[in-house]
Amino acid sequence: MENSLPLHVCHVPKFSIIINRSHTLVHSIAIAFLIYYRVSFFFQENTKNIPTLPWLLVFASELLLSFAWLLGEAYRWRPVSRTVFPERLSSDDKLPAIDVFICTADPDKEPTVGVMNTVISAMALDYPPEKLHVYLSDDGGSDITLYGMKEAWKFARAWLPFCRRFDIKASCPEVYFSGYEDYDHGNFINSSEFKAERQKIEEKYEKFKERVEEYYRKNQVEEVAATKNSRDHPSNIQIIQEYYSNEKIEDDKVKMPLLVYVAREKRPSHHHHFKAGALNALLRVSALLSNSPYILVLDCDMFCNDPTSARQAMCCHLDPQISPSLAFVQFPQTFRNISKDDIYDSEIRAPFKIQWQGFDGLRGPVVSGTNFYMKREALLGNSIQDGNVDLMALKKSFGPSNEFIKTLRRDFKPSFNINDGKSSNYFTGLNLHCKGWKSVYLTPPRPQFLGTSTTNLSDLLIQGSRWTSGLTDVAISKFCPLIYGPTKMSLLQSLCYAELAFWPLLYSLSLWGFALIPQLCLLNGIPLYPEVSDPYFNIFLFIFLSSLAKNLYEILMTGGGIRTWKNERRIWMIKSVTSFSYGFLDSIMNKLGLGEASFLPTNKVADDEVVKRYEMGIFDFQAPTMFLVPLVTIILVNIASFVGGLVRIMFMDSFGDWRKMVGQTSLSFYILMVNYAVIEGMVIRKDKASIPSSVTLLSAAISVIILSVGSFIMC
Numbered sequence: 001m002e003n004s005l006p007l008h009v010c011h012v013p014k015f016s017i018i019i020n021r022s023h024t025l026v027h028s029i030a031i032a033f034l035i036y037y038r039v040s041f042f043f044q045e046n047t048k049n050i051p052t053l054p055w056l057l058v059f060a061s062e063l064l065l066s067f068a069w070l071l072g073e074a075y076r077w078r079p080v081s082r083t084v085f086p087e088r089l090s091s092d093d094k095l096p097a098i099d100v101f102i103c104t105a106d107p108d109k110e111p112t113v114g115v116m117n118t119v120i121s122a123m124a125l126d127y128p129p130e131k132l133h134v135y136l137s138d139d140g141g142s143d144i145t146l147y148g149m150k151e152a153w154k155f156a157r158a159w160l161p162f163c164r165r166f167d168i169k170a171s172c173p174e175v176y177f178s179g180y181e182d183y184d185h186g187n188f189i190n191s192s193e194f195k196a197e198r199q200k201i202e203e204k205y206e207k208f209k210e211r212v213e214e215y216y217r218k219n220q221v222e223e224v225a226a227t228k229n230s231r232d233h234p235s236n237i238q239i240i241q242e243y244y245s246n247e248k249i250e251d252d253k254v255k256m257p258l259l260v261y262v263a264r265e266k267r268p269s270h271h272h273h274f275k276a277g278a279l280n281a282l283l284r285v286s287a288l289l290s291n292s293p294y295i296l297v298l299d300c301d302m303f304c305n306d307p308t309s310a311r312q313a314m315c316c317h318l319d320p321q322i323s324p325s326l327a328f329v330q331f332p333q334t335f336r337n338i339s340k341d342d343i344y345d346s347e348i349r350a351p352f353k354i355q356w357q358g359f360d361g362l363r364g365p366v367v368s369g370t371n372f373y374m375k376r377e378a379l380l381g382n383s384i385q386d387g388n389v390d391l392m393a394l395k396k397s398f399g400p401s402n403e404f405i406k407t408l409r410r411d412f413k414p415s416f417n418i419n420d421g422k423s424s425n426y427f428t429g430l431n432l433h434c435k436g437w438k439s440v441y442l443t444p445p446r447p448q449f450l451g452t453s454t455t456n457l458s459d460l461l462i463q464g465s466r467w468t469s470g471l472t473d474v475a476i477s478k479f480c481p482l483i484y485g486p487t488k489m490s491l492l493q494s495l496c497y498a499e500l501a502f503w504p505l506l507y508s509l510s511l512w513g514f515a516l517i518p519q520l521c522l523l524n525g526i527p528l529y530p531e532v533s534d535p536y537f538n539i540f541l542f543i544f545l546s547s548l549a550k551n552l553y554e555i556l557m558t559g560g561g562i563r564t565w566k567n568e569r570r571i572w573m574i575k576s577v578t579s580f581s582y583g584f585l586d587s588i589m590n591k592l593g594l595g596e597a598s599f600l601p602t603n604k605v606a607d608d609e610v611v612k613r614y615e616m617g618i619f620d621f622q623a624p625t626m627f628l629v630p631l632v633t634i635i636l637v638n639i640a641s642f643v644g645g646l647v648r649i650m651f652m653d654s655f656g657d658w659r660k661m662v663g664q665t666s667l668s669f670y671i672l673m674v675n676y677a678v679i680e681g682m683v684i685r686k687d688k689a690s691i692p693s694s695v696t697l698l699s700a701a702i703s704v705i706i707l708s709v710g711s712f713i714m715c
């Protein structure tokens with residue numbers, strides 16, 4: 001019987017699970033030995049000449065890093081993958097309606113043509129058009145975006161039929177016309193009719209682009225006001241098709257999804273809560289217009305790359321096996337501007353290729369910002385669910401609109417957690433999972449959504465600081481998943497949430513420790529690791545190699561290569577001592593009331609030269625000094641200690657002493673080797689994107705201070 005075929009299946013890869021769990025066990029035992037070695041120091045006679053402080057500091061670094069590792073093992077416990085069967089869905093008239101939410105904030109950083117491409121690609125989803133409603137939130141409140149939408153609507157009237165007729169998969173026009181991939185047009189490819197139609201539509205697209213860009217140029221001159229506007233403007237909601245209802249339309253048989261422009265009211269005196277605030281405004285507006293039971297959330301630069309994503313998501317949402325408790329279906333973030341040698345890990349590989357599969361095996365991944373199909377009902381507040389509706393309380397939360405309250409009475413009081421904007425997605429996910437909802441992760445072979453990632457060091461570190469700050473906010477709040485989680489969800493899922501909240505803090509503190517303490521001690525002749533002939537030396541070596549090897553194995557298993565592995569190691573070190581550290585400090589400052597939450601949208605316009613460098617795998621050090629200085633300082637300290645260590649090994653008088661220094665010398669060597677690109681940027685390269693000599697000088701001065709003060713304190 002056809003009905004009995006499942007809409008989706010979940011695979012549990014036994015082999016990977018065995019490998020993962022055995023590795024966890026063996027690695028844990030090795031760490032236990034390490035801890036024993038460090039602790040027994042305090043009870044031994046022959047270690048008296050080693051000062052306690054550096055020993056404690058390096059031990060603390062080891063504990064923090066091991067803790068980060070242990071939390072991360074939760075993802076390795078039960079990774080799963082899923083396959084869906086959209087062809088088994090019931091007929092179109094039985095499909096539930098979907099509201100698509102797209103957010104944009106700044107037409108300078110997020111060019112309108114790009115945003116409209118996302119809008120058009122969402123309108124072109126393979127779904128009954130009368131059941132699809134596309135909302136764009138414009139936090140900038142700018143005319144250009146509204147103008148762009150009207151033009152996008154006009155263009156879509158031609159584009160949608162073209163896509164439907166010729167079965168175009170790349171339903172984002174910019175991508176389609178840029179020849180980003182080879183298209184399979186089946187039987188149409190050679191038909192002259194297709195060619196003629198394609199040419200016609202391409203011309204229309206070019207005209208659309210020209211008009212929008214021209215409007216932007218004209219407005220730029222007058223519109224210094226745009227920046228002012230973006231923080232202070234009344235609300236503006238427009239249903240786009242109404243503009244054309246009086247005009248004669250060439251082909252009014254074309255069925256179009258609803259398209260709505262929303263600029264929520266923003267006033268400087270009111271916190272607007274960034275993207276989460278925008279999503280909540282869309283929830284309220286859409287509740288009055290379409291009130292669809294499912295919602296797709298997209299960033300403005302994240303277009304639909306496969307029109308079938310809605311049906312794929314419905315395979316999970318409508319699967320009776322999982323449907324009742326399923327809150328959302330998360331797709332990975334994938335990017336179209338990733339180079340072969342992705343030096344900055346712009347691909348954000350580990351979460352989307354490894355960790356989220358693990359999350360999925362434990363009741364589901366966190367809300368990941370964009371690319372998820374959410375059940376509106378899952379965003380309900382408890383009070384409504386209970387059925388005891390207090391009208392006054394509702395009006396207090398949602399404003400005086402009776403119309404809106406009526407929609408709440410229909411059982412809807414949905415909202416995303418706003419928190420402070422930086423970590424809202426995290427809170428929304430955490431909250432849902434704590435209330436017993438589940439989520440699933442779908443990674444079909446063809447990327448369903450494609451965005452633009454940050455591909456230069458500066459933007460990457462700024463973005464990284466923002467993320468880190470948001471995550472650390474959670475770690476140090478009352479929602480700290482280690483305390484808040486285990487009573488409300490499974491221990492393993494709490495560990496995953498804890499890993500997310502804590503990694504920046506754990507990595508930044510421990511890596512600062514590893515980058516400085518052993519080095520200072522090496523220069524001062526203080527051994528911190530066992531000597532080569534000591535069996536404990538092998539424990540340290542094993543832990544080091546075992547974690548590198550496991551990491552390499554995971555990368556190879558998910559389609560990466562040795563190069564990916566090298567790049568990831570390096571950028572992990574760089575980010576740990578820069579953006580993670582600043583983000584974490586920022587969060588602490590906010591907590592102490594010394595700072596304010598902010599959100600600078602990342603740039604979606606790229607400088608050609610910068611892009612070229614990224615594509616060639618050359619580091620671009622045109623980044624704020626505050627990011628470069630810690631990095632260069634660490635490298636200088638390591639150069640000094642490595643050279644000092646070598647001298648010690650070569651010229652040490654008393655036989656045997658050098659053996660105690662092999663660990664530390666090798667550590668410095670490893671750090672320098674991995675970060676050779678920084679040395680190159682400092683000493684060898686002389687181009688525009690190398691490290692400025694002012695930065696090197698400043699860092700040299702700081703290194704000298706660290707070396708002298710450090711030596712004084714440590715020894």
Ligand SMILES: O=c1ccn([C@@H]2O[C@H](COP(=O)(O)OP(=O)(O)O[C@H]3O[C@H](CO)[C@@H](O)[C@H](O)[C@H]3O)[C@@H](O)[C@H]2O)c(=O)[nH]1
Binds near residue numbers: 370467
């Ligand atoms: O006040 C704001 C700020 C941002 N946005 C929109 O939020 C989205 C994400 O902003 P972006 O600058 O692209 O940030 P990224 O760091 O690239 O985005 C990642 O990180 C965000 C959280 O920091 C998540 O919300 C995103 O989904 C995730 O892709 C964009 O569409 C923005 O237009 C708003 O609508 N209002």
Ligand SMILES: [Mn+2]
Binds near residue numbers: 299
């Ligand atoms: Mn983005």
